[in-house]
Amino acid sequence: MLIDRIDHLLGVCERTFQALANSCLIIMLIGNMVQISSRAIFDLGISMVFPWTVFLFVWAIFFGFFVLYRQGGDITVDFFVDRFGKMGRTVARHFVNFITVTLMMVMLWHGPQTLLQQVGDELEIVELDRWIQTLPLFLSCILVTINSILDTAKAMRGDPERVFIKGLEDETSPS
Amino acid sequence: MAWILFLGFMFLIIMRVPIVIAMGMAVLTAVFVGGFGDQLYIVPRMVADGVENPGLLAVPFFILAGNLMNAVGMTDKIFNFATKLVGHFRAGLAQVNVVSSMIFAGISGSAVADIAGLGTVEVKAMRDRGYPVEFAGALTVATAVIGPIIPPSIALVIYGFLANTSIGRLFLGGLVPGFLIGLSLMLFNRYLATRHNFPREPKATFKEIRGHAVDGFAALAAPGIILGAITFGFTTPTEAGVLACCYSILLGAFYKTLDQKRLWKAITDSMRVTAMIMMIIGFSHGMGWLLAIEQIPQAMAEAVLSVTDNRNVFLALLIVFLLAIGCVIEGVPAKLILIPVLLPITDHFGIDRVHFGLIIVYALLLGLATPPMGVGVYIMVGITGKSFESLTMAMLPFLVPLVIVLVMITYIPALTLWLPNLVMGPP
Numbered sequence: 050m051l052i053d054r055i056d057h058l059l060g061v062c063e064r065t066f067q068a069l070a071n072s073c074l075i076i077m078l079i080g081n082m083v084q085i086s087s088r089a090i091f092d093l094g095i096s097m098v099f100p101w102t103v104f105l106f107v108w109a110i111f112f113g114f115f116v117l118y119r120q121g122g123d124i125t126v127d128f129f130v131d132r133f134g135k136m137g138r139t140v141a142r143h144f145v146n147f148i149t150v151t152l153m154m155v156m157l158w159h160g161p162q163t164l165l166q167q168v169g170d171e172l173e174i175v176e177l178d179r180w181i182q183t184l185p186l187f188l189s190c191i192l193v194t195i196n197s198i199l200d201t202a203k204a205m206r207g208d209p210e211r212v213f214i215k216g217l218e219d220e221t222s223p224s
Numbered sequence: 225m226a227w228i229l230f231l232g233f234m235f236l237i238i239m240r241v242p243i244v245i246a247m248g249m250a251v252l253t254a255v256f257v258g259g260f261g262d263q264l265y266i267v268p269r270m271v272a273d274g275v276e277n278p279g280l281l282a283v284p285f286f287i288l289a290g291n292l293m294n295a296v297g298m299t300d301k302i303f304n305f306a307t308k309l310v311g312h313f314r315a316g317l318a319q320v321n322v323v324s325s326m327i328f329a330g331i332s333g334s335a336v337a338d339i340a341g342l343g344t345v346e347v348k349a350m351r352d353r354g355y356p357v358e359f360a361g362a363l364t365v366a367t368a369v370i371g372p373i374i375p376p377s378i379a380l381v382i383y384g385f386l387a388n389t390s391i392g393r394l395f396l397g398g399l400v401p402g403f404l405i406g407l408s409l410m411l412f413n414r415y416l417a418t419r420h421n422f423p424r425e426p427k428a429t430f431k432e433i434r435g436h437a438v439d440g441f442a443a444l445a446a447p448g449i450i451l452g453a454i455t456f457g458f459t460t461p462t463e464a465g466v467l468a469c470c471y472s473i474l475l476g477a478f479y480k481t482l483d484q485k486r487l488w489k490a491i492t493d494s495m496r497v498t499a500m501i502m503m504i505i506g507f508s509h510g511m512g513w514l515l516a517i518e519q520i521p522q523a524m525a526e527a528v529l530s531v532t533d534n535r536n537v538f539l540a541l542l543i544v545f546l547l548a549i550g551c552v553i554e555g556v557p558a559k560l561i562l563i564p565v566l567l568p569i570t571d572h573f574g575i576d577r578v579h580f581g582l583i584i585v586y587a588l589l590l591g592l593a594t595p596p597m598g599v600g601v602y603i604m605v606g607i608t609g610k611s612f613e614s615l616t617m618a619m620l621p622f623l624v625p626l627v628i629v630l631v632m633i634t635y636i637p638a639l640t641l642w643l644p645n646l647v648m649g650p651p
């Protein structure tokens with residue numbers, strides 16, 4: 050089925066983005082540890098650590114944005130919708146997907162304009178154009194859009210929602 | 225426009241829209257309805273600008289430090305240490321719950337991490353000793369509010385960035401209120417113990433306490449490292465977070481409990497939570513722009529001052545307002561909406577920004593334990609399997625000591641300002 054194939058591809062993207070976001074955090078951690086050690090031992094700061102930390106921080110968040118949605122990690126409030134039973138949950142699922150796609154489409158529609166405004170705007174020390182820093186945001190927006198459309202298709206096919214424990218816990222089986 | 229922003233956000237939240245998307249959509253709608261439909265490009269631009277924020281670099285590291293401590297298994301060691309220390313008090317395990325959270329608060333800056341990490345251990349131990357599960361769950365949520373008050377604190381880092389206030393002063397300012405919250409909950413447990421005849425644990429021998437003290441002090445060293453490094457200017461708050469992470473990894477190596485899989489999971493969890501917080505902040509950047517254009521902070525200040533020019537009356541109104549808002553909006557977006565609006569007013573009344581920071585962070589934190597947006601209660605539903613309603617009912621009595629401490633913090637500024645002024649001098 051096309052739905053399952055797209056779902057599989059999104060799963061690959063999820064793992065890739067997760068690895069990229071995690072790698073950014075690891076490099077930030079190591080870079081700053083080297084910075085602290087260098088300052089403590091040699092009384093010598095490393096000027097490139099801070100701007101690269103900021104750059105990687107932004108990348109980590111933008112890559113993590115898709116992972117957050119793919120893994121259902123954002124906070125939701127269920128008490129109201131749950132009062133309307135299965136029908137309420139189905140309607141809310143479609144509504145959430147519609148709102149998500151709308152927001153993402155607006156973001157993507159204006160994405161090229163945002164990126165073009167950043168061309169030639171070079172980040173100090175990092176020596177990369179600012180648009181490179183922002184690019185993962187729009188990549189995530191594309192994937193979040195596809196994920197939401199896919200979830201709508203899954204809902205129409207009768208697939209159950211993926212269920213997650215609120216907060217920081219692992220994914221649990223919907224059954 | 226401000227009403228569209230606020231009500232739109234509320235409506236979307238109630239309709240189960242995830243918080244980040246709800247914030248983004250509310251801003252987008254307000255921009256559109258406010259007559260800026262041809263300037264929607266500001267939304268992605270604001271997100272990009274809002275996320276690129278060096279002032280918030282410490283956030284992922286403090287989250288990671290807490291998750292690493294969980295992965296290392298420090299939660300079990302802290303719990304065991306606290307059991308030996310205060311388990312023999314009346315309502316022993318309930319007191320252990322409070323003390324464990326106070327120690328864990330010095331490692332983690334997040335109440336949610338406290339509930340997810342310590343919660344399972346605490347609730348299981350209390351259930352096995354015959355405490356009602358609802359009571360154990362409610363107490364665990366109540367004690368978790370200590371997490372973001374005792375440093376390090378992600379909430380205080382965000383406040384410090386929004387209010388342009390020293391993170392070091394805010395962290396020091398949180399120490400006394402954090403201990404006060406713990407003390408009030410312990411006294412309340414003592415009171416409940418006499419009514420419900422909760423069991424005590426056997427008194428530990430000096431040798432047993434000493435045996436577990438090494439683990440306890442290993443955990444207690446973390447806040448010392450963080451506070452010392454920031455207060456005495458050795459590191460920035462971001463680097464202090466890095467030090468806390470490295471310390472946690474070293475502990476994992478020492479105890480041989482941190483394998484590659486656990487490390488990766490801790491990093492993954494941290495990245496996910498960081499992405500959520502920072503994307504909310506990114507979208508709220510557009511909201512700040514809207515509030516500034518509409519001159520909402522000034523209008524709000526005028527409205528409040530037309531009601532009262534008495535500082536004490538204002539403070540009373542403030543805490544009632546914050547408690548009400550905390551019930552319906554999650555802490556991070558609530559702070560992002562309210563701090564820019566309220567700061568001109570608190571400045572007018574001469575309320576110190578560190579003092580105000582502790583008031584707003586703590587008052588909004590209580591929303592963790594109150595319906596309908598009680599995230600802490602939701603997590604506890606997952607841990608205990610009890611209903612949201614039954615846990616909420618069990619939670620209500622604990623709000624009494626928590627609110628009393630809020631009133632004390634609000635009306636006795638010395639509780640928050642004495643320590644930062646003593647250590648770092650007057651501002």
